[in-house]
Amino acid sequence: GGDHFIKWLKETFSPQKQDRECPGLNELKRYRVLEEIIEVFSKETGKTVEEVKVKKHPLRAVLMDLLYRIGGLTGAEIGKIFNVDYSTVSQTRKRLALRIEKDPGLRKMVERIETILSI
Numbered sequence: 001g002g003d004h005f006i007k008w009l010k011e012t013f014s015p016q017k018q019d020r021e022c023p024g025l026n027e028l029k030r031y032r033v034l035e036e037i038i039e040v041f042s043k044e045t046g047k048t049v050e051e052v053k054v055k056k057h058p059l060r061a062v063l064m065d066l067l068y069r070i071g072g073l074t075g076a077e078i079g080k081i082f083n084v085d086y087s088t089v090s091q092t093r094k095r096l097a098l099r100i101e102k103d104p105g106l107r108k109m110v111e112r113i114e115t116i117l118s119i
Contacts, residue, residue: 033071040116041066044109053082061096062110064089070117 042048045059052060067073075086100107
């Protein structure tokens, strides 16, 4: 479902309890965050998820890292999206951290995306 459906679900079925007492709500939030991250990523880079699924695409590492750090997805969940093993996700994220140290343009792009997502 889209934004309207998710909003309707939250308004209709959201109890007044804390989220930890309603694990199903956490899943809804993660789904929403995933959509948001992909949307912002696509706008900033001009690339779709399908385009960055290409093996060793530099922006693939950025999206994997955002999904992990901001989206709260596990390595295994991200691996399913990209059709790779969870260990590949981990190694890709480690290599990205090194690359960001050396590439100020890449670092600025990641910071822009993080800023947009934090609003």
